[in-house]
Amino acid sequence: MKANPGSAAGSPTPVVEAKPCGNTGETVTERALRLRVRQQEILAELGVRALRGTPYPELLEYAVQCTAEGLEAEFCKVMEYVPAENRLLLRAGVGWEPHLVGTASVGADLASPAGFALRTGKPVISNHLENEERFRTPELLVEHGIRRAMNVILQGEGRPYGVLEVDSRSPGEFGEQDIAFLQGVANLLGMAIERQRIERDLRAMVEEREVLLREVNHRVKNSLQLVASMLSLQANATDKPDVRHELREAATRINAIGRAHQRLYRSNDVRVIDLAAYLVDLCADLNAAWPEGEVVARTPDEPVPIATDRAIPLALVVNELVTNATKYAYPGRQDGLVEVCLDQAPEESRVVLAVRDAGVGLPPGFAPHASTGLGMRIVTAFAQQLKAELRIRPLDVGTEFSLVISLQAPDRAG
Missing domain, CATH: 3.30.450.40 (GAF domain)
Structure with a gap:
């Protein structure tokens, strides 16, 4: 060789x-x-x-x-x-x-x-x-x-x-x-x-980031809960009905945001929230704020994932619509029923979120964009931000406000 x-x-x-x-x-x-x-x-x-x-x-x-x-x-x-x-x-x-x-x-x-x-x-x-x-x-x-x-x-x-x-x-x-x-x-x-x-290192970094984000959301939720509690205490301490009313409304808005952060720190994915479960929690909080009446959530049994940055403004819209219904739909009464319904829209990846009551209905000529009330201004502003279609429909008894909304943020390229 x-x-x-x-x-x-x-x-x-x-x-x-x-x-x-x-x-x-x-x-x-x-x-x-x-x-x-x-x-x-x-x-x-x-x-x-x-x-x-x-x-x-x-x-x-x-x-x-x-x-x-x-x-x-x-x-x-x-x-x-x-x-x-x-x-x-x-x-x-x-x-x-x-x-x-x-x-x-x-x-x-x-x-x-x-x-x-x-x-x-x-x-x-x-x-x-x-x-x-x-x-x-x-x-x-x-x-x-x-x-x-x-x-x-x-x-x-x-x-x-x-x-x-x-x-x-x-x-x-x-x-x-x-x-x-x-x-x-x-x-x-x-x-x-x-x-x-x-x-493997990137996955570890992502997991660490997720843990940190959950911790941040936990702390934000606790901070918001503390602020809401302080507002509620202040509302109970005042003898002015209009001030008490405004403080309690502010507390419900803060609680609506806090609920989102609570769900985020319990979730494995902080980018999305189950809208169905979120609305159930939100209605429970609104029920606590309106003990004489009843707020009922009617949502699908399966999860409805929605981008987090869309869920919070949508929850604030629901909060305002329910609060308005409890204030104006049943004049002279403390009780009443408000339903929050979530359904799939005919188009894929879109849902219809409706808030309906069985009250006296809206005054003639009501136009949401012309309303001077803070609650309705919040509703129209967030509906526009979310690029949602806001609809108002009189019922045989009561009124229905609904939004048709995409679960994902629309493309802004156009």
């Missing part, structure tokens, strides 16, 4: 392995060509799996199996560097006993072939371990009768992950083309490992 000058970590290496071809009928050149073609196929398949985001353990298992096949070796392993112990831990492997994966390790010092590859970044070929004088042959290889081995670094973006090693009991020699294939596998694995690490 003729060897080319040149080495990996100081060892001369041949261009083509000159094994007998047996009874396959292949020449040495044909066999070598077939093997190189298969190696290119393996690299392409591994690259596709890496791009698909194949889970990390599954990708490592696939890589070691394909690498062993591509180099016609009985053993292959990925070893992860453990800095605290200065060792390389067998993280995935083929040919090894299953109990060794996750437990067996080799030294990561320069006297170890794998450690040398890790420390220097240079590939290591040891074709005759029984005569190896440059490195200490790891006990793991001795126990398994390994005669030749190759090691290349698994490099991450900022720090090395570990080493990719292929081992064989059979005679022969690994060459430069084998190292090139092994390094190609290592490069693909390194990129995939780093990509998954970045994705």
Whole structure:
């Protein structure tokens, strides 16, 4: 067998392995060509799996199996560097006993072939371990009768992950083309490992952000609840009916906002709120503020997700419409019924939110945009902000205010 000058970590290496071809009928050149073609196929398949985001353990298992096949070796392993112990831990492997994966390790010092590859970044070929004088042959290889081995670094973006090693009991020699294939596998694995690490870090950052946002919403809710309680106390302390009335209305508006923040800090997604459940909570608060009457929420059984920045103004609209109904629909009475109904609109991703009463109805010529009352001004302003269609319909008994609204913010490009 003729060897080319040149080495990996100081060892001369041949261009083509000159094994007998047996009874396959292949020449040495044909066999070598077939093997190189298969190696290119393996690299392409591994690259596709890496791009698909194949889970990390599954990708490592696939890589070691394909690498062993591509180099016609009985053993292959990925070893992860453990800095605290200065060792390389067998993280995935083929040919090894299953109990060794996750437990067996080799030294990561320069006297170890794998450690040398890790420390220097240079590939290591040891074709005759029984005569190896440059490195200490790891006990793991001795126990398994390994005669030749190759090691290349698994490099991450900022720090090395570990080493990719292929081992064989059979005679022969690994060459430069084998190292090139092994390094190609290592490069693909390194990129995939780093990509998954970045994705994992990003997910952790997102989760941390979600936790912080929930905490902020919790504190905002508590602060708003405190303000609403102070307004209620002030309302009870005054002997002026109009002041008492205004303070209580202000408290209900603040409670409506606080309810949204309460739902946000309990939710896994602070970007959306279940509108159906939110309206049920809101009506419960309005019932407490109007003990003589009844505010009933009629909503779908399934969740109705809506963007958070749309839910709060919509809740304030409902708050004002219900409050107006309790004030004006039943003159001379303290009791009455107000219904808050949520239904799916004929168009997808749109809902109809209606507030209806069974009171005396609206005065002739009533126009919401011409109203000077604060409550109706709030209703029209938020309806315009939400790009919702505000409708008013007289009933046989009472009045219905309704909004047709998109659950997602409309495109502002136009």
